[in-house]
Amino acid sequence: MFSFLSPDIALYTLSFLPLPDVVKLYALSRNVFRFLTENEATIYHQLAIIHRFVTPGIALEDAVESERAVGGLLDGVTTWKELCRRWGTLQHRWSGHGPLLEGGYCPYKSDVREFRLDEQERTILAIEETSPTPTMCVRAIESGKQIWSLPTVTRLEVSGSFLLLWRDRGGIEIWKRAKDAVHASKLNESPLRIPSPLAATSEQLKLSPFTVDDTHRPSDFRGYYLPHGFLPSFTGQHFRITHFRAPLLAVVDGEAPRTIQLYDVEQGTLLRRFDLDAIVRDNTQGLRPQDSVLFDIDLSETHLCACLDSALVVVSLQATDISGLSSSSDASAKIPAMVYIDGDHSAIARHRAYQLSKDGVSSMAGSEGAVVQTGESLSTVKVWGSDAMEGHSVVPPGAAEALPGDEWRRAAGFISARFSPDGQHIIAGTVFSVLYLLPDFIRILDGTALADSVVQKLNLGEPVRDLYWGVHKFKEPGDTFILDLNPRYYSDPHDSTASLSAAKVFRLRDITVYRSMRLRRTGLWFVSNVTEMHRNVRKRAEEQEQTWMNGSQTDGLENAPLDVQDRGKFVSVCFVDFGDPVLGNPL
The missing domain is CATH 1.20.1280 (Monooxygenase)
Structure with a gap:
């Protein structure tokens, strides 16, 4: 050749x-x-x-x-x-080939309410159910060792250099990664000052983990955050809906349930208010805004998506020129937007959608059973994708029956929507079990394609409660499915199509996600019961007549640390990791 x-x-x-x-x-x-x-x-x-x-x-x-x-x-x-x-x-x-790790962290002495990952710092920020109030603890991802903690935290978000905290004061505290916020003189003071609408408060500054005069401040700033600002709520209660993609923060206050306020937390400025009633009215004919309830918000680098129960509203941030606007900007000014409304009744939409089926999916060979590895900080089981991932195929939709319109709800029932990581596609879930894919949605926004010719639907059989690009969880707790919308993405360098009809679908057999699911490149993380996960693996291995081996000094659950074996409900930070086991523990 x-x-x-x-x-x-x-x-x-x-x-x-x-x-x-x-x-x-x-x-x-x-x-x-x-x-x-x-x-x-x-x-x-x-x-x-x-x-x-x-x-x-x-x-x-x-x-x-x-x-x-x-x-x-x-x-x-x-x-x-x-x-x-x-x-x-x-x-x-x-794709279900080769080994993967399923496990969780042992150091937590109290159940974990929720958590986030700081990928750059390689830390886990988790809210633990301590008494009398929950505590946020920052731990090293490789060992589980605690670095720093802060009391009375009920919710948190992490994006870029910033940490958002919901505490007991009705607003949102904004903290910044210490190594990014440190200046030559005033370590413990926020750069946001009055008259900024996001100026830090004196109470927040008192909680700073160290000050400029502290001789015992850490030499390594890993895992520490310093106060940066505070966003007060108009009502004194927590904001109804928020979404954070640093530096942009979108919030909805209880007093204005269909108005989205967009802030720049880095600069401490209000960029724009989006009146959803006006946007929907200006860009549609048939939908009555007063009948719609806002359930979710998402942000990409270039667009904002508002998920109403009856419609998906997408606005270009570039077209609205948010960088040049101030807090006095006219929220009622006409804003071009894509407003997607499914014309089908919910029952007909389920019939016309693609369906999931376990028929026709070939089994994947190569299993070597399960290997338990339990230590002081991590308790893991090495399993094989062919055993732990149940394959499903996507089959064409059936013919929809003629159903009386008055007997079926018109709204699609959207409850969650997310942009893809590259910002090119949108995926949305409904309470009626239908998953919607809008590939290359900009074609709809700029008028070069009709929504009906672009949108694809998949009937998953269960309401979609939590939705993350690529991984979808049903019920609370419930099944978790992995959807590969383009199996040829890497094998065919010239294929960039995202499609439900060609998707590979896998259900994770061993895990029960309680809440707080997060994606990394190498796997997915969530809050679950570590003990239950081990037992699920062992039960499945026995049913599949697979081996159950000990790969460490402990012997599975029987000789695992007390935190694992003695607690009937050991709720902790758990994970399914697809990293290369040849390299050792990828965490």
């Missing part, structure tokens, strides 16, 4: 092949093996770009460093070949 091609042409040709096909070429002949080995750096750099593992122009060292801030998948990588292997292995694991 390569004997009659110049090296440049041969390398160019290889750039069009999927990664698995290039790996197979090593066994073709000695000459091919030699050519591939001598040009590995160039070949795998091209493959990393064409398969979307990295962006063009980025150096290997920069790619490794940028990934370290969001999960550490590439820690220790020194070649482009190894980078491609890590990424390829991870995608293989997400």
Whole structure:
């Protein structure tokens, strides 16, 4: 193959092949093996770009460093070949092939209410059910060791450099990562001052973990946050709905349930108010705004999505020019928007949607049973995707029956909506079990496509309560499904289509998610019962006639730490991790 091609042409040709096909070429002949080995750096750099593992122009060292801030998948990588292997292995694991880790943290002495991850700091921020009031504790992700704590915290959010805290004062406290907020002189003071509407309060400043004069302040700022600002509520009660994507914070106050206020927490300014009643009225004919209830908000870098029970409203942040607006900006000014309303009744929508079926899904071979690894801080079980992930297929919709309109609710029943990580697609869930996908929704927003020709629906059989891009949870607690909307994304470098009809769907057999699910590149994290998870794995292994092995000094649940074996309901931070076990514990 390569004997009659110049090296440049041969390398160019290889750039069009999927990664698995290039790996197979090593066994073709000695000459091919030699050519591939001598040009590995160039070949795998091209493959990393064409398969979307990295962006063009980025150096290997920069790619490794940028990934370290969001999960550490590439820690220790020194070649482009190894980078491609890590990424390829991870995608293989997400599809149910090979081993994965299921487990949870042991150090928590009280049940965990909710948590967030700071990927850059590699810390877990969790609210623990301590007495008399809940406490937020910051712990190292690799060991569970506590770094810092703050009392009387009922809710938290983390994005970028910022931490939002809901405490007992009705508003939202804004804290900033210490290493990003530290200045030469005043460590304990917020940069936001009056007249900023988000100026920090004196009570908040008193809670700072250290001051400039403190001789015992930590030399390493990891895990610490300093006061930055405070957003008061008009009513004195907590905001009804919020969504945070640093530096933008969207909030809905109880006094104005269909008005979204958009703040820049970095600068401490109110950018704009969005009157949903006016936006819907200006961009539709048939929907009456007073009949709609706002359930959810999401933000991408360029758009805002408001999830009403009867419609999805998408506004371009660029078109509204929020950067040049002030708190006195006219919220009633006409704003162009996409307002999606499903014309089908809820029952007809379920019939016309794609359906889930376990029929026709081939089994995945390669299982080696379950291996328990329990220590002082982590309790994990290594299982195989073929055992722990139940495959489903997506089948075409059936014919919808003619149903009397008066007997069925008109509203779609939307309760949650999320942008994809790249901001190109929207996925929304309903109380009537239908999952909506709006691929490349900008086509609808700019008028180049009709919504009915773009929107896809999948009947999941259960109301969609919690919705995260790629992972969807039903009931409380309930089943968790992983949806791969483009299984050919990495194998076919030229395929960027997101589609429900071609999706791969897996149900996680062993886990019961209680709340607070979060996604990382290498897996998903959630609040659950660690003891129950171990028992589920063991029961499933016995039913599947798989082995149950001990891979550490403890012997499964019977000899696990007291925190695991003695507590009937050990609610903690848990995870399913698809990282490469060859590299050791990927956490």
